[in-house]
Amino acid sequence: MQVGIVSYGAYVPHYRITPQEIGRVWGSDGELMSKNLLIFSKSVPSPDEDVITISVEAARAMMKRTKVDPKLIGALYVGSESHPYAVKPSGTIVAEAILTSPNITVADYEFACKAGTAAIQTCMGLVGSGMVKYGVAIGADTSQGAPGDPLEYSASAGGAAYLIGSEDLIATLNHTFSYTTDTPDFWRREGQPYPSHGGRFTGEPAYFKHIQAAGKGLMNLANTKPTDYTHAVFHQPNGKFPARVAKQLGFTDKQIEVGLLTPQIGNTYSGAVPLGLAAILDVAQPGERIFVVAYGSGAGADGFDITMTDNIANFNRGAAPTVKEILQNRTMIDYATYAKFRGKIRMQEGEVS
Amino acid sequence: MREVAIIGVGDTKFGELWDMGFRDIGIAAGLAAVQDANLAAEEIDALYVGNMSAGRFIEQEHVAALIADYSGLARDNIPATRIEAAGASGGLALRQGYLAVASGMHDLVVVGGAEKMTDVGDAMAAEIQSSSMDQQWEVTFGATFPALHAMIARRHMHEFGTTREQLASVAVLNHLHGSMNPKAQFQRAIDLKTVLNAPPVAEPLGMFDCAPSSDGAAAVVLCAMEKARKHTDKPIKILASTQASDTLALHARSDITSFKATQVAARRAFKLAGLEPKDIQVAEVHDNFTISEILAIEDLGFFPKGQGGRAVVDGQVSIGAKVAVNTSGGLKARGDPIGATGVAQVVEIVSQLRGTAGKRQVAGARYGLAQNVGGTGATAVVTILGAT
Amino acid sequence: MSTARLWRENPSRYNLAASKCGVCGKVFFPPRNVCSTCHRKSIGKMQQLLLSGEGEVYSYSVVHEAPSQFELLKPYVLAMARMDEGVMLTSQLIDVDPKKVEIGMRVKTTLRKVGEDGPAGVIYYGYKFKPIT
Numbered sequence: 001m002q003v004g005i006v007s008y009g010a011y012v013p014h015y016r017i018t019p020q021e022i023g024r025v026w027g028s029d030g031e032l033m034s035k036n037l038l039i040f041s042k043s044v045p046s047p048d049e050d051v052i053t054i055s056v057e058a059a060r061a062m063m064k065r066t067k068v069d070p071k072l073i074g075a076l077y078v079g080s081e082s083h084p085y086a087v088k089p090s091g092t093i094v095a096e097a098i099l100t101s102p103n104i105t106v107a108d109y110e111f112a113c114k115a116g117t118a119a120i121q122t123c124m125g126l127v128g129s130g131m132v133k134y135g136v137a138i139g140a141d142t143s144q145g146a147p148g149d150p151l152e153y154s155a156s157a158g159g160a161a162y163l164i165g166s167e168d169l170i171a172t173l174n175h176t177f178s179y180t181t182d183t184p185d186f187w188r189r190e191g192q193p194y195p196s197h198g199g200r201f202t203g204e205p206a207y208f209k210h211i212q213a214a215g216k217g218l219m220n221l222a223n224t225k226p227t228d229y230t231h232a233v234f235h236q237p238n239g240k241f242p243a244r245v246a247k248q249l250g251f252t253d254k255q256i257e258v259g260l261l262t263p264q265i266g267n268t269y270s271g272a273v274p275l276g277l278a279a280i281l282d283v284a285q286p287g288e289r290i291f292v293v294a295y296g297s298g299a300g301a302d303g304f305d306i307t308m309t310d311n312i313a314n315f316n317r318g319a320a321p322t323v324k325e326i327l328q329n330r331t332m333i334d335y336a337t338y339a340k341f342r343g344k345i346r347m348q349e350g351e352v353s
Numbered sequence: 354m355r356e357v358a359i360i361g362v363g364d365t366k367f368g369e370l371w372d373m374g375f376r377d378i379g380i381a382a383g384l385a386a387v388q389d390a391n392l393a394a395e396e397i398d399a400l401y402v403g404n405m406s407a408g409r410f411i412e413q414e415h416v417a418a419l420i421a422d423y424s425g426l427a428r429d430n431i432p433a434t435r436i437e438a439a440g441a442s443g444g445l446a447l448r449q450g451y452l453a454v455a456s457g458m459h460d461l462v463v464v465g466g467a468e469k470m471t472d473v474g475d476a477m478a479a480e481i482q483s484s485s486m487d488q489q490w491e492v493t494f495g496a497t498f499p500a501l502h503a504m505i506a507r508r509h510m511h512e513f514g515t516t517r518e519q520l521a522s523v524a525v526l527n528h529l530h531g532s533m534n535p536k537a538q539f540q541r542a543i544d545l546k547t548v549l550n551a552p553p554v555a556e557p558l559g560m561f562d563c564a565p566s567s568d569g570a571a572a573v574v575l576c577a578m579e580k581a582r583k584h585t586d587k588p589i590k591i592l593a594s595t596q597a598s599d600t601l602a603l604h605a606r607s608d609i610t611s612f613k614a615t616q617v618a619a620r621r622a623f624k625l626a627g628l629e630p631k632d633i634q635v636a637e638v639h640d641n642f643t644i645s646e647i648l649a650i651e652d653l654g655f656f657p658k659g660q661g662g663r664a665v666v667d668g669q670v671s672i673g674a675k676v677a678v679n680t681s682g683g684l685k686a687r688g689d690p691i692g693a694t695g696v697a698q699v700v701e702i703v704s705q706l707r708g709t710a711g712k713r714q715v716a717g718a719r720y721g722l723a724q725n726v727g728g729t730g731a732t733a734v735v736t737i738l739g740a741t
Numbered sequence: 742m743s744t745a746r747l748w749r750e751n752p753s754r755y756n757l758a759a760s761k762c763g764v765c766g767k768v769f770f771p772p773r774n775v776c777s778t779c780h781r782k783s784i785g786k787m788q789q790l791l792l793s794g795e796g797e798v799y800s801y802s803v804v805h806e807a808p809s810q811f812e813l814l815k816p817y818v819l820a821m822a823r824m825d826e827g828v829m830l831t832s833q834l835i836d837v838d839p840k841k842v843e844i845g846m847r848v849k850t851t852l853r854k855v856g857e858d859g860p861a862g863v864i865y866y867g868y869k870f871k872p873i874t
Contacts, residue, residue: 014836046835047813048853052866056852084864093866097755097852099791329836340813352809353474480808489750490771493855494832494867495804495811500819501831503802511800511844555819556803604821604829609800 003128004169004309005162006068009061009320010278011054011140012158012265014329015044017338019153025335026148033153038239042156042266044333045142047341051080051159052090054140054271056097058161061320062136063098066163071101073163074132077122078108079115080159080270082142086190094138105132112186113235114296115139116160116270121176121302123164134165141269146194147344154238156266160274170312171281171290175222175305179213186297202237202297208245210301211235215249215293218303226250230288233259233276235295237267251291258283264327270296277306279323286310354455356578358588359738361390362700367569367688368538375411375469379420382570382693383465390574390584394425397574398459400433403446403466404692409481411472420465439485440641442466443571443695444596444725444734450575451594460577466696467570478566482691485728487602499563499642501603501729503555506644509610510557512659515647517557519662521548523643524561526671527679531686533712538567538688562643567688571697589703592626592720593737595619603729610659612730615652619724622735623654626720630654633676633737634718635705637698639726640683649724650678653735672715680705680713695725699736706740744863754867755852757792759828768792768826794850795873796824803839810856822848822870834870847873 018041023030034040045054055078063070078090091106109115109122116139123135140159145151164173185206188195198206211234219225226232232255234242239262246256259276261268268275273294280290285308292304339345363385365378373381379402387397400421408414420426421433436446443466450464470478483492486501509515525545531537543561551559574584581588597617600606606613623629630653638649647661655676656664664670670678681687681701684694702721704710723736752758753771760772763786764779770792776783801820804811811817811833820834820842834842835853850868857864 046853048835048855048869050854050864052864053853056866060852093755096751097866099756347812352476352480476809479806483808489747491831492808493747493865494869495807495814495817495819495855496831497804497806497808497819499806500802500804503804504800504819504821507802507844508800553803553805553816555805558802602831604799604831609821 001128001166002169002172003124003164003166004172006134006165006168006170007062007066007163008160008278008281009058009065010160010275010323010326011057011061012043012268012275012326013045013049013054014331015046015333015341016041016330017044017333017335021335022153033150037154038263039154039266040263042154043158043268044338044341045157049142049157050084051078051082051140051142052084052093054142054157054159055090055094055138055161058140058159059094059098059136059138062161062163064319065316068134068163070099073100073104073134073136075105075123075126075135076100077106077119077136078138078140079111079119080108080139080141081110081112081115081188082144083108111300112296112298113269113272114294114300114302116274117294117302117304120162120164120304124173124176127164127166134163137162137164139270139274141271143269144194144342149194151195151197154267156268158265158268158275159271160278162274168311169309170315171309172307173304174307175218177214177218177221177303178300179210179217180300181210183299185299206297206299207235207237207241207295208248210299211245211293211295212248214301214303218293218305222305224305228289229255229291231258231280231284232256232291233273233280234293236260236262236272236276239263261323275323282317282322282324284308284312286312355457357451357454357575357591358578358581359573359591359699359703360576360581360584360588361386361392361574362572362703363389364536364571364697364700365569366536367567367690369471370568373568375407375413375467376419376423378469378568378570379465379467380424382467382572383420383424383463386463386572386574392574392584395429396461397426397431397463399431399453399462400426401446401450401462401464402433402435403442403695404435404468405437405439405442406481406484411469438732439727440639440691441695441725441727441732441734442692443697444723444736445695445732447573447696447699447736448594448596448734451591454575454577460580462575463572464575464696465570465572466693468690468692469568470566470690471568475566490602497555499558500555502642502644503558504603505609505648505729506557509644509647512610515662517549518545519666520557520562520643520647521545522665523640523646524548524685526665527640527683527685530680530713531682534682534687537682537686538565539682539686558642558644564641564684564689567690569688569690569693569697571693571700573696573699573703587707588741589706590739590741591736592628592739593622593735595621595625596732596734599731601728601731610648612648612652612726612733614730614733615649615724615726615735618733618735619653622737626737628720628737631675633720633722635677635680635702635715636722636724637681637701638678638683638724640679640685641689643685645726646679646683653722653724672713677715680710680715695723695734698723698725699738702738706738747865757794757850757868759790759792759826760787761790762786763788768828770828770830792824792826792828794868796822796848798834798842798844798846798848799823799829800844801834801842818842820870830868832869836871849873
């Protein structure tokens with residue numbers, strides 16, 4: 001049976017900080033960092049937000065746009081590298097918050113920035129095999145970079161949710177192809193607050209190699225070429241990598257324009273490709289084809305070949321804010337506020353006295 | 354039901370009493386009251402203790418037994434009962450003592466109220482106090498005790514035009530009274546500007562709109578009126594002791610600019626006493642926040658709803674006005690050791706009706722009233738007293 | 742560390758589960774088994790419903806002195822909002838300039854963290870208000 005996207009929803013916290021402000025505190029040239037990364041600001045979650053609340057916002061937006069009864073959802077997965085708990089799933093809270101029935105399977109995923117797309121693939125399998133009627137796949141993060149580290153300029157917060165099914169599709173998920181190897185380009189050990197990375201090793205042997213392999217494998221499987229696609233979205237750890245890998249695969253700047261959000265909101269990690277795709281779905285027309293390749297360090301890339309259906313014309317997109325509308329809500333903060341919000345300031349420990 | 358009189362009163366100074374533990378303050382007030390009534394321990398039939406949260410402030414429950422023991426009353430194994438209704442614990446204890454004597458079950462009881470708040474830090478004290486609100490549906494969501502009262506104030510300002518200056522005037526007046534009360538926690542008068550410029554706690558309430566944390570205890574001795582003159586030639590009669598409840602959560606009320614519990618208890622009290630608000634010369638009301646005094650003087654019927662703020666500014670609750678309110682300094686200036694407050698209010702009224710209130714004396718005081726509130730008005734106790 | 746006290750009310754804190762009296766129609770939040778107006782007549786007649794989450798500000802205060810779990814958020818706006826179903830809730834009003842809050846402002850609920858049992862404890866989620874733009 002044909003499997004695809006029934007609905008989607010997005011959410012990005014409204015606080016923003018600029019690379020210039022971060023650089024000011026650490027004695028680095030924030031202006032230069034901004035130019036090198038092609039990031040103008042990044043999103044910062046409020047202290048009362050986390051991957052669970054972001055996932056709930058995105059999933060509720062997704063449900064507002066569809067008439068599907070949440071009790072028919074048979075599976076729900078939240079992919080993130082900043083789950084609030086190391087043990088206890090984010091997904092169960094999200095499931096209850098969108099009123100699924102208890103007759104559902106839930107698990108949390110982790111695969112750096114591609115945990116959300118791994119969730120989409122799982123839902124494709126469950127729906128396509130007839131095991132469930134609908135599955136929900138969410139990619140969301142409130143990722144952290146170590147103070148003063150280059151990652152601090154880009155690591156941000158946001159997420160998007162996808163309702164995967166086989167009826168009333170707004171887009172068909174025609175093919176998916178993944179390329180995965182053991183490549184230690186970026187990692188975080190259990191208990192460590194901040195991730196570590198291999199510097200320039202994260203480029204060629206990691207990001208570029210895997211996205212290229214998955215991208216080529218996908219076009220091979222789908223029997224397509226870059227010009228068949230109206231839109232393309234690649235994982236976007238900064239504003240420049242996607243343009244480079246797009247070019248390497250034969251895609252143009254124009255094709256990746258709509259889905260490239262990192263310059264405005266930073267790298268939302270597991271939320272990055274899901275949010276970029278949501279921005280595309282916000283404007284895509286019936287019949288248009290979309291090329292998606294997500295990347296997660298460790299390393300792997302998931303590719304998707306998507307075609308918009310006619311149903312997108314009647315889709316109740318207006319029931320929830322579009323990515324563009326969400327991004328209009330911005331509140332600039334300084335580094336001290338950012339550090340306070342992100343728990344980077346050592347607080348008093350122990351009980352209330 | 355027979356008539357009940359107060360034949361003795363006692364209290365400690367209110368404040369940060371570092372050298373006195375809970376036992377010390379409870380005993381001090383009780384002994385003072387018993388001495389004031391010229392009693393021997395064997396004459397006391399029962400003990401009632403108002404206390405909100407000794408279990409959390411000093412990790413001690415079962416405090417009635419504790420006070421009975423340390424006061425020396427326990428050697429007669431008297432019945433000792435602890436009563437709790439947040440800020441109204443003292444007033445409720447008084448009502449329970451009153452009912453015991455009025456019913457004929459006991460002839461002579463001691464009612465005390467005590468709270469030791471400073472053995473925990475400020476943050477913990479606030480957390481303990483917040484358990485008088487709805488824990489699940491107010492506190493969990495960020496409500497603090499001052500914040501709920503601030504919302505009452507905001508709504509009162511919205512509906513009646515009450516101003517911050519009117520609120521602040523309550524604090525100024527009560528500090529003026531406190532400066533005349535040697536037992537008060539704060540004995541310095543303050544000016545309006547100080548109150549208005551104080552750091553905000555929960556807008557529109559600032560630091561000086563809120564009563565302090567305090568240690569302290571107060572006690573009264575109740576006796577059947579028919580036997581009272583054996584002990585004193587100035588028994589003060591309890592003309593009414595009434596109580597009413599309302600929803601725990603403030604948001605469950607239909608109107609937050611009044612405490613219906615106060616209104617209901619007051620109406621019943623005036624009916625029982627055969628009096629009207631205009632008959633009262635002196636009143637102690639529950640001003641844990643400045644807005645609370647404004648609500649109280651309206652809800653008790655002294656002033657029309659919405660006019661309380663203006664009444665304060667116009668001097669209509671000062672000493673010498675038709676009703677003098679909070680001559681002790683109120684909770685604001687005298688202090689608010691939670692469980693003690695309701696009893697301390699009655700101690701002040703008794704002093705006024707006996708004519709022993711010194712510099713704060715209201716001339717010719719014949720009838721007095723005490724209003725004690727728990728939480729944001731979920732419990733209210735009204736006591737009307739009369740000189741004999 | 743007991744987590745049950747807040748867990749058992751998740752349906753109300755996550756989804757605004759309320760109840761409505763089948764006799765007089767009064768809505769209660771949190772849900773109740775007995776109507777406070779109809780008393781005995783309402784037993785067995787209380788119906789379940791989910792509040793829409795939309796309402797308007799009835800009163801508010803900007804809170805400067807806050808309990809420890811809200812330390813990072815102060816000063817915050819606390820509000821009482823009357824929901825369209827008639828029942829009133831208390832929570833924080835977020836994503837708003839405190840100076841621009843007004844009685845009568847339209848708001849809707851959103852899910853946020855409301856606390857935790859310390860850094861090793863369970864995290865609690867519940868509703869907060871946001872202005873409807």
